[in-house]
Every structure is written in C-alpha cells, then in structure tokens.
Amino acid sequence: xxxxxxxxxxxxxxxxxxxxxxxxxxxxxxxxxxxxxxxxxxxxxxxxxxxxxxxxxxxxxxxxxxxxxxxxxxxxxxxxxxxxxxxxxxxxxxxxxxxxxxxxxxxxxxxxxxxxxxxxxxxxxxxxxxxxxxxxxxxxxxxxxxxxxxxxxxxxxxxxxxxxxxxxxxxxxxxxxxxxxxxxxxxxxxxxxxxxxxxxxxxxxxxxxxxxxxxxxxxxxxxxxxxxxxxxxxxxxxxxxxxxxxxxxxxxxxxxxxxxxxxxxxxxxxxxxxxxxxxxxxxxxxxxxxxxxxxxxxxxxxxxxxxxxxxxxxxxxxxxxxxxxxxxxxxxxxxxxxxxxxxxxxxxxxxxxxxxxxxxxxxxxxxxxxxxxxxxxxxxxxxxxxxxxxxxxxxxxxxxxxxxxxxxxxxxxxxxxxxxxxxxxxxxxxxxxxxxxxxxxxxxxxxxxxxxxxxxxxxxxxxxxxxxxxxxxxxxxxxxxxxxxxxxxxxxxxxxxxxxxxxxxxx
Amino acid sequence: xxxxxxxxxxxxxxxxxxxxxxxxxxxxxxxxxxxxxxxxxxxxxxxxxxxxxxxxxxxxxxxxxxxxxxxxxxxxxxxxxxxxxxxxxxxxxxxxxxxxxxxxxxxxxxxxxxxxxxxxxxxxxxxxxxxxxxxxxxxxxxxxxxxxxxxxxxxxxxxxxxxxxxxxxxxxxxxxxxxxxxxxxxxxxxxxxxxxxxxxxxxxxxxxxxxxxxxxxxxxxxxxxxxxxxxxxxxxxxxxxxxxxxxxxxxxxxxxxxxxxxxxxxxxxxxxxxxxxxxxxxxxxxxxxxxxxxxxxxxxxxxxxxxxxxxxxxxxxxxxxxxxxxxxxxxxxxxxxxxxxxxxxxxxxxxxxxxxxxxxxxxx
Numbered sequence: 001x002x003x004x005x006x007x008x009x010x011x012x013x014x015x016x017x018x019x020x021x022x023x024x025x026x027x028x029x030x031x032x033x034x035x036x037x038x039x040x041x042x043x044x045x046x047x048x049x050x051x052x053x054x055x056x057x058x059x060x061x062x063x064x065x066x067x068x069x070x071x072x073x074x075x076x077x078x079x080x081x082x083x084x085x086x087x088x089x090x091x092x093x094x095x096x097x098x099x100x101x102x103x104x105x106x107x108x109x110x111x112x113x114x115x116x117x118x119x120x121x122x123x124x125x126x127x128x129x130x131x132x133x134x135x136x137x138x139x140x141x142x143x144x145x146x147x148x149x150x151x152x153x154x155x156x157x158x159x160x161x162x163x164x165x166x167x168x169x170x171x172x173x174x175x176x177x178x179x180x181x182x183x184x185x186x187x188x189x190x191x192x193x194x195x196x197x198x199x200x201x202x203x204x205x206x207x208x209x210x211x212x213x214x215x216x217x218x219x220x221x222x223x224x225x226x227x228x229x230x231x232x233x234x235x236x237x238x239x240x241x242x243x244x245x246x247x248x249x250x251x252x253x254x255x256x257x258x259x260x261x262x263x264x265x266x267x268x269x270x271x272x273x274x275x276x277x278x279x280x281x282x283x284x285x286x287x288x289x290x291x292x293x294x295x296x297x298x299x300x301x302x303x304x305x306x307x308x309x310x311x312x313x314x315x316x317x318x319x320x321x322x323x324x325x326x327x328x329x330x331x332x333x334x335x336x337x338x339x340x341x342x343x344x345x346x347x348x349x350x351x352x353x354x355x356x357x358x359x360x361x362x363x364x365x366x367x368x369x370x371x372x373x374x375x376x377x378x379x380x381x382x383x384x385x386x387x388x389x390x391x392x393x394x395x396x397x398x399x400x401x402x403x404x405x406x407x408x409x410x411x412x413x414x415x416x417x418x419x420x421x422x423x424x425x426x427x428x429x430x431x432x433x434x435x436x437x438x439x440x441x442x443x444x445x446x447x448x449x450x451x452x453x454x455x456x457x458x459x460x461x462x463x464x465x466x467x468x469x470x471x472x473x474x475x476x477x478x479x480x481x482x483x484x485x486x487x488x489x490x491x492x493x494x495x496x497x498x499x500x501x502x503x504x505x506x507x
Numbered sequence: 508x509x510x511x512x513x514x515x516x517x518x519x520x521x522x523x524x525x526x527x528x529x530x531x532x533x534x535x536x537x538x539x540x541x542x543x544x545x546x547x548x549x550x551x552x553x554x555x556x557x558x559x560x561x562x563x564x565x566x567x568x569x570x571x572x573x574x575x576x577x578x579x580x581x582x583x584x585x586x587x588x589x590x591x592x593x594x595x596x597x598x599x600x601x602x603x604x605x606x607x608x609x610x611x612x613x614x615x616x617x618x619x620x621x622x623x624x625x626x627x628x629x630x631x632x633x634x635x636x637x638x639x640x641x642x643x644x645x646x647x648x649x650x651x652x653x654x655x656x657x658x659x660x661x662x663x664x665x666x667x668x669x670x671x672x673x674x675x676x677x678x679x680x681x682x683x684x685x686x687x688x689x690x691x692x693x694x695x696x697x698x699x700x701x702x703x704x705x706x707x708x709x710x711x712x713x714x715x716x717x718x719x720x721x722x723x724x725x726x727x728x729x730x731x732x733x734x735x736x737x738x739x740x741x742x743x744x745x746x747x748x749x750x751x752x753x754x755x756x757x758x759x760x761x762x763x764x765x766x767x768x769x770x771x772x773x774x775x776x777x778x779x780x781x782x783x784x785x786x787x788x789x790x791x792x793x794x795x796x797x798x799x800x801x802x803x804x805x806x807x808x809x810x811x812x813x814x815x816x817x818x819x820x821x822x823x824x825x826x827x828x829x830x831x832x833x834x835x836x837x838x839x840x841x842x843x844x845x846x847x848x849x850x851x852x853x854x855x856x857x858x859x860x861x862x863x864x865x866x867x868x869x870x871x
Contacts, residue, residue: 299743323745337743340736342803351733351744354726362725406744 002029004065004073004191005050005160011057012045012215014393019045020056021215027191029158032182034202035195036235037212043195044395046212047164051077065158077162082146090130090137090145091117094152120148123181138286143167143174147181157188164195165423179205197424198452199231211235235427253310255445256296256327256414260305263291265469271296273414273445278436280456281449282485283466289449290332292466293416296447297329298322310413323352328407332418334396338403341392345382346373348391349406376405381431397428404435415439415446421455433459453485465489555848556799556809560816567823574826582703584822585815589707590615590766590773592814594785595792596711596718596807597762602793603722603805604755605735606655606662610670611763611789613677614647616782618764620677623686623777626693633693637768644764645757647673652753662752677779686777697772707769711811714762719807731755732804791817791838795845817841 005027012020020042027033037043048054050062064073077083084093091113117130126144134142143166150161163182167175182205186192196202202209209226211219211234219234226234256273266288273279283289294300296307298317307314309325322329331337339348350357350369357365357372373387380401382394391399400420407415420436421429436459440446450456456463457480465473465488473488551558567575574580594615601608621643625636647669654665699706722728733741734751742748766785771777795817796810797803820841821834 297743318747319743320745320747329743331743336737337739340733340740340744342736343733347729347733348744351729351741351746353745354729358726362721362727364724364726364729 002065002158003027004029004158005075005193006061006063006065007046007050008061008063010046010049010060010062012042012049012054012060013057014045019215020049023212023215023217025210025217025220027160027193029189029191030186032186032192032194032205032207034206034209035193035212036197036199036202036209036231037218041212041235042215043212044164045215047077047079047162047193047195050075050162074159075162076150076159077164078143078146078150078166079164082142084134084142084146084149086135087133089133090121090128093134093145094120094149096149117148120152121145123148126177143178147178151181151185157185157190160191160193161185162193162195165197166194167196167198167201175201197421199228199235200454202231203228254308255310255443256447257308257311258296258304258306261292261295261302262304263288263295263300263302263469266291266295266302266466267469269469269471271447271464273447275413275443275445276440277462278440278446278448278460280460280463281447281466282453282456282463283472283489287466287489288469289451289466290418293329293418293447293449294331296322296414297327297416299329323410326410326413328410328412328415330400330403330407330415330417330420332422334399334403334423339391339399339406341390341399343391344388345377345391345394345402346370346387348402349373349376349387349409352406353410372409376409380405380408380435396423397431400424400432401428401435404432408435408439411442412439412444415444417446417448417450419450419452420448421450421452429455453489454482456480456485457482553802554799556795556812556816560812560819563816563819563823567819567826571823571826575823578703580822580826584818586705586708588814588818589705589711590769591785591788591792591818592811593707593711593714593769594763594766595789595796595810595814596715597759597766598789598793599796599805599807599810600718600722600731600755600762601662601759602797603728603735604731604752605738606651606666606752606756608648608651608666608756608759609663609786610647610651610666610673611759612783612786613670613673614644614760614763614782615767615770615785616677616779617647617673618644618767619771619781620681620686620767620777620779621764622768623689623771624680626690627686627688627777633690640764640768641761644767645761647764648757648760649753651760652756655756656749656752662756674782677782681777681779683779685779689771689775689777694772694775697769697774705773707773710769714765715807715811722807735805787835787838787842788814788817791842791845794842795848798845798848813845 003026007026008024010020010023011018023042023046025033035043035046045054049056049060056062064075066072085096088096091110094117095108095113114130118127121127121130121144126141128137128141134145137145147163147166161182166178179201182192182194186207194202194205203226206223208220208222209231210217211221211231213235221234253275254272255275256271258269258271261269261271265286269288269292271292281289281292291300291302295302295304297319298321299319304317307317309327312325314321314325319329335341340351343351346369350373354364354369357369359365370387374385377385377387382398382401382405384394391402394402400423404420415436417436421432424432436446436448448456448460460480461477463475463480463485464471465475465485467489475484475488547553594611598608598611601611618640622636622640625631625639626633631639651662651666651669654660654669655662658665660668696706701709722731730741730746730751733744733746734748734755738748738752741751767782770781792810792813793805795813796808797805799809799812800806801809817838821837824833824837
C-alpha cells in the first residue's frame with residue numbers, strides 16, 4: 001500500500017494556544033482514516049494546515065506521495081461549509097474547479113455539462129434540478145454536490161479526499177448513501193480523511209482512527225482495535241456519557257404555550273412547554289424540525305396564532321420582544337446567526353441585555369461588565385479563560401459555551417436551541433448538556449431541535465417527532481431511544497423511500 | 508495584588524478590541540502580560556499613523572523648513588481640515604453600523620448650498636437656517652437608511668444613487684450658480700478664532716467627543732458595532748438593527764450637512780461644486796483610522812488622527828512645490844494602503860503573537 005500523505009512532527013501555535021503539538025500521521029491508498037477529537041483538540045487546525053490555510057510551525061513536515069501515473073498526489077477538501085457558490089447552479093459549481101485552458105473562451109457545452117451533472121448526482125442516488133441555484137437546494141443536496149465536485153475530474157484515483165463533518169446535516173438514509181460513495185472512492189485507490197463527531201459513523205466507516213486531544217496525537221488505532229466506548233474514552237479521557245436527564249415533575253405550568261404555529265412546512269402546530277422540562281424536536285431535514293425554534297423566537301419565516309409566555313400573550317413578534325418576554329434562542333448557525341465573531345467574547349455575552357450595566361448618561365460600566373464576563377467564563381468553563389479575546393479565535397465548542405452563557409445570563413423562562421452541539425466535541429457536549437439541565441432545573445422550559453437522535457434520547461424528557469410539518473409522534477422519557485426516534489422520523493419515508501430527497505427539495 | 512488588578516483593568520480597556528491574549532493565557536499568569544500590552548499599545552501596528560506623522564514632520568522640516576515649520580501654516584492646516592475631520596467622524600458612525608455612505612460628499616455639498624440659499628435667497632434668519640440645514644442632511648440620511656432597511660438595497664448602491672439625486676438637487680436649487688452675499692454674522696461661525704484656531708475646529712472636537720462617547724462607552728455604541736459586525740447575529744441578540752442602521756445614516760447625513768454649512772460660512776459663498784471632493788479624504792481617513800488604536804474597528808480618534816496625518820503629508824508636498832494633483836494621489840494611495848493594512852493586520856497580529864510565544868517558550 002503506497003503512502004499518499006505523510007505528516008511528520010506537525011505543530012501549529014496560535015496566540016495563547018498550542019493547537020497542534022508534534023502530530024504525525026499517514027494516509028495510504030485505499031484507506032479511510034477517521035480523525036476524531038474534542039473541539040479545540042486540533043482537528044480543524046490540522047485540516048487547515050493541510051489545505052494550506054495555516055502555515056505550520058518551523059520543523060513540521062507535510063509530504064505528498066505520487067499517484068499511479070507518477071503525478072503528485074492532490075488533496076481535495078470538503079469543508080463543513082461545503083465551499084459552494086450559492087448563486088450558481090449545480091452545473092456551474094461542478095464546473096468551477098475544472099481547468100479549461102484555451103477552451104475557456106468558447107461557449108460552454110451546456111447539454112453535455114447538464115447530462116454530466118445529472119449523472120454525477122444520480123451516482124449518489126439523488127435526483128434534483130441541476131440548473132437550480134445551490135441556495136435553493138436542501139442541506140443534504142448541497143453536500144452531495146460538494147462531494148460530487150470533489151470526486152469529479154480526478155486524473156487518477158490516487159488522491160486524498162478530506163471530508164470535514166460531511167454528515168452534520170444528513171439523516172440516516174443519506175448518511176448511508178454518502179458512505180457507499182466514500183467506500184467506492186477508497187476502493188478505487190484514493191485515501192480518505194474523514195472527520196466526524198458521530199462516533200457510530202466512525203466505527204462503521206473507518207479503517208483506522210486517529211484520536212487527537214489538546215493538539216496531541218493520543219491514539220492511532222486500526223479497525224478491530226476500537227469500538228464506540230473505547231473511542232469515547234480515548235477522546236475525552238474519562239467522561240460520563242450516562243443519562244444527565246432527571247425525572248421532572250409532570251403537570252407543572254406551561255411556561256410557553258404556542259397555538260397554530262405555521263411556517264414553510266409547519267402546519268398548525270400546537271406546543272406546550274412546561275417549566276423544568278427539556279423537550280426535543282426530531283425529524284428528517286425538511287420535516288419542519290429546523291424551523292420551529294426560529295418561528296417561536298420571531299426571526300423565522302412563519303407565524304404563530306397565539307403565543308403565551310407564563311400566561312402573558314406576546315403580540316409583536318420580533319427577537320427583541322421575545323427576549324424581553326424571557327425567551328432565549330441559540331441558533332444552529334453560529335457564524336451567521338449565533339454570535340458576532342469579530343467582537344470579543346465579553347461583548348457578545350452582554351449584547352442582549354446591558355440594562356443592568358448602564359450608569360448615568362447611558363455609560364456602560366466597563367469594570368462591572370468585565371467582572372461579570374469573567375464570572376460566566378468560570379461558570380461555563382470556557383478555554384482559554386480570557387473574555388477579552390475575539391470570539392472567532394475560540395474553538396467551536398467554546399464559542400457555543402459563550403453563546404449559551406450569553407442567554408443563561410438572562411435567566412430565560414424559555415430556552416430554544418437549534419442543533420446545540422453542532423461541531424461540538426464529546427467533552428464540551430457534556431458541558432453543554434449540564435448547562436441545559438441546569439437551566440431546566442432553574443425553572444426554564446427548554447426546547448431542543450436536533451438532527452442527532454442519540455443526543456435527544458439522552459437529554460430530553462420527551463421528544464416530538466416531526467414529519468411533513470406535523471408532529472407525527474410524541475415519545476416520552478420511558479420509551480426514548482435513538483432507534484425509536486429515527487424509526488418514527490422516517491415512518492412515512494420508509495413506505496415510499498424515493499420520496500426522501502424530493503421532500504427535502506420542497507422543504 | 509490590588510496594583511496588579513488595576514493594571515489589568517486599564518490595559519484591558521486600552522486593548523479591548525485588540526484582544527490579543529497574554530502569551531500564557533491558559534495559566535493564570537496575567538501580570539506577565541502588562542509590559543507586553545504597553546509595548547503593543549505603542550507598537551507600529553497599533554499607532555502607525557503617529558509614527559508616519561513623525562516621519563513626515565521630520566522629512567518636511569528638513570526639506571522646506573521655512574514654510575513648513577511656520578506657526579501660521581499649522582494654524583491654517585488644523586482649521587482647514589476641521590470640516591474633513593467632522594465629515595469623516597460622521598462616516599465612522601455609518602461604517603461602524605456596517606453601512607457604506609457614498610453620499611456624504613454630495614450631502615456636504617447639499618448642506619453647503621441649502622444654507623446659502625436659505626440665508627440669501629429666502630432671507631431666513633441664521634439660527635433657523637442652520638437648524639433647517641441640519642434637518643435637510645438628516646432627511647438625506649433617512650432616505651439612505653430607508654432604502655437600505657426597507658427597500659433592502661445594498662448600502663453601497665443606495666447611497667450611490669442618492670448621491671446622484673442630491674447632486675441634481677444642488678444644481679436645481681442653485682441653478683448651478685454660486686450663491687454670493689452671505690452675511691458677516693454668518694461668516695463669523697467659520698472664521699471666528701479662539702486661541703489661534705477657528706471655531707469649526709472646536710465644533711469638530713465637540714462632535715468627535717460626543718460620537719466617541721456614544722460609540723465606545725454606551726450600550727448604544729455596542730449595538731452599532733454589533734450591527735456592523737454581524738447584522739443577523741445582532742438582530743437575534745435583540746438589537747433593533749434596522750433602527751441602528753437608519754439612525755447611523757441619519758446622524759451621518761446630519762453631520763455631513765453641518766460640515767457643508769461650515770464650509771459656506773468659511774468661504775462666504777455657496778458653491779454648487781464643492782461636495783464630491785470631500786468624499787475620498789473622508790473615506791481614506793475613516794479606513795486609515797480603523798487601523799489605529801482599536802485593532803481594526805472604525806473609531807473616532809483614529810479617524811481624526813488620520814485626517815491630520817494625511818493633511819500634513821499633502822501640505823508638506825504642496826509647500827515643497829508639488830503639482831496640483833498631489834492631494835488626490837496622496838489620498839487615493841492612503842485609502843488603498845489603509846484597507847490593505849487593515850486586512851493584513853488580522854493575520855499579522857496572530858503571527859506576531861505566535862512569534863512572541865515561541866520566543867517566550869524558548870527563553871524558559
């Protein structure tokens with residue numbers, strides 16, 4: 001087996017942080033290497049160094065092998081954000097990284113390109129209009145386009161494909177389709193680096209697993225030498241992943257009462273959220289799961305017939321009114337919606353409510369603000385513990401903790417969360433679950449919408465499973481399991497399997 | 508211990524946006540950072556304009572000592588740039604909220620001509636004429652703001668369009684003729700000298716002080732910067748981003764019109780052609796200013812400093828006999844350098860911190 005990529009003694013230092021410390025690994029032809037580790041363990045940094053976005057520290061070495069035809073191995077990246085141009089169609093996106101040479105001045109062969117694009121998409125078992133702008137496709141379809149583009153046009157199969165969290169937005173069926181494609185690529189002789197927080201996927205797919213912790217390589221184990229629990233232990237040291245949810249008293253007052261919620265897919269949904277309760281929302285993409293929280297908060301496209309917070313009706317529906325009524329919302333897209341990355345962690349934390357820090361002439365009490373930020377940093381255990389740092393310089397898990405602290409600081413009555421652990425590692429996940437449980441114990445009603453059924457099974461008191469914009473099933477604490485949630489979410493799709501992708505296109 | 512805590516507090520205030528953490532941020536070894544912060548505060552990167560100013564000063568002091576070092580030269584320079592500085596401060600408000608205002612030059616010209624028209628052609632007394640002029644500028648800003656938040660036109664395009672509309676109105680009001688005969692009483696606003704400097708300098712400093720206070724010391728300012736940083740995230744954090752953008756553009760327009768009024772007063776005439784020439788210097792100063800003090804954030808004092816550094820360079824070259832096109836060249840190059848520098852700054856700050864850290868570790 002020939003070596004396609006060899007990394008030796010790779011280190012990368014950021015201000016105040018050694019992101020990678022003497023990491024060595026290699027990828028051979030036909031090998032699928034999974035890269036796992038907590039947030040801030042250095043995975044993203046490693047990928048960025050490989051991509052040439054970061055200059056490694058002196059003394060590091062990254063060597064590329066040669067392919068079967070003697071040409072140098074190329075690295076292809078599919079990042080979390082997929083790197084597609086939203087305004088262009090699938091055809092045009094596929095065309096972007098192709099070298100046309102002199103032919104670039106000739107008219108594009110439209111019909112051939114279209115057939116080619118449709119063929120590539122069909123290879124992944126999907127069918128959608130390849131002439132539609134990427135922005136109109138669902139997350140799953142976008143992922144497929146990104147992967148198709150990476151695989152399209154390799155001169156020889158001996159290249160390395162780096163997949164950074166490719167399954168974050170996918171549900172069961174689609175993940176399987178992706179895996180089939182990834183294995184196919186590896187069988188043709190390519191090397192694959194696969195990064196995922198979902199350990200089940202790693203166990204299922206990887207030939208070898210490389211575990212990073214605090215920037216150091218902790219383990220490099222081959223298939224058969226690891227299982228799910230072993231990986232958790234390696235990644236986190238020892239973390240208790242057991243139930244953090246507690247039996248909560250039923251029949252308490254509804255802190256949030258929503259009637260006739262309507263959105264792009266949601267149809268007349270009624271919801272009661274009780275004090276001290278953690279309610280999950282599950283369902284495949286396009287089921288309405290991803291809309292619900294944002295509609296309740298007043299920032300998503302949709303309407304609510306009647307919305308009561310602790311019995312008081314909320315009429316004007318803007319985020320400001322929702323916040324004043326005691327609602328907090330942690331959006332799924334941290335970079336675009338969750339936080340202002342160019343401001344410091346402190347400034348982000350106090351943004352929703354500065355009233356208590358206001359002094360004469362509207363002056364902001366800087367000392368009090370810094371002290372409060374420091375307190376919250378200690379409480380939610382952010383690393384590094386410096387609130388004056390620009391938020392963009394923290395790792396994903398720590399950014400999410402800052403976002404959570406920002407809302408918990410308001411003592412919310414209702415806490416709405418979309419994908420609260422997206423791009424967050426096992427260790428930080430446990431920390432976030434603890435904070436959520438703490439908020440619920442303090443009397444908040446928590447609504448978590450997530451594509452991660454296992455996570456919902458662990459932290460929720462009950463889960464609403466959505467299908468085609470309606471609550472198809474409600475599963476109580478006693479019956480909660482990942483399998484039940486997935487089965488309930490796919491209920492109708494299973495009787496008519498080909499509809500899954502089409503449904504999402506409409507969503 | 509108390510002393511250490513205070514050092515940290517004040518250092519944090521100076522360096523709030525730069526945010527570069529202490530090398531040993533992971534460990535609670537913060538006192539080590541204090542001298543580092545001071546060095547950074549005085550570093551070329553943080554206050555490059557000050558060093559550039561010193562360099563220009565020395566250069567021209569040697570080159571054209573007789574004229575450049577004359578007190579009159581400096582008094583004239585400070586007074587003549589007060590309007591540009593005030594305009595740039597208005598622009599800082601808009602830019603901080605994430606809105607480009609390309610209409611400020613035209614709005615300045617609008618205020619300039621409107622006040623002359625009101626005073627001379629319509630015989631309006633001075634005080635109401637001033638008030639109406641400021642309102643006129645605010646209305647232009649309001650139009651900009653509504654086009655941006657209601658019609659959802661990108662601020663770049665919206666203000667470019669409004670700029671053209673405003674220029675047309677200037678020509679209409681003035682029939683493209685100079686308006687002569689402004690009263691002495693009105694001219695006093697622009698020409699009264701206090702301690703050798705004209706009144707506009709003090710007005711500019713007043714506007715700067717208020718703007719600085721609101722932007723940097725109040726929750727309102729935090730909302731403005733959050734809106735400029737990420738409008739969607741700011742909205743979801745409860746910031747009324749539409750109101751922020753509109754109010755920022757209204758303030759920008761009002762300040763631009765007031766700046767134009769000061770030009771009328773200083774010149775004693777209303778000239779329908781003066782506005783657009785102020786656009787580029789204001790942008791140059793605002794962007795160059797953003798690279799000073801606050802590590803990439805648009806800020807008032809950096810901008811005021813930048814105005815005078817640019818003006819010093821231009822003045823020196825003029826005194827040395829440089830041709831008439833030098834100011835345009837100088838401002839244009841300065842704008843490009845400033846934006847380039849700001850882009851470079853982000854990466855350079857990290858790289859610099861890493862270098863210090865590596866050295867620090869080797870020393871241990």
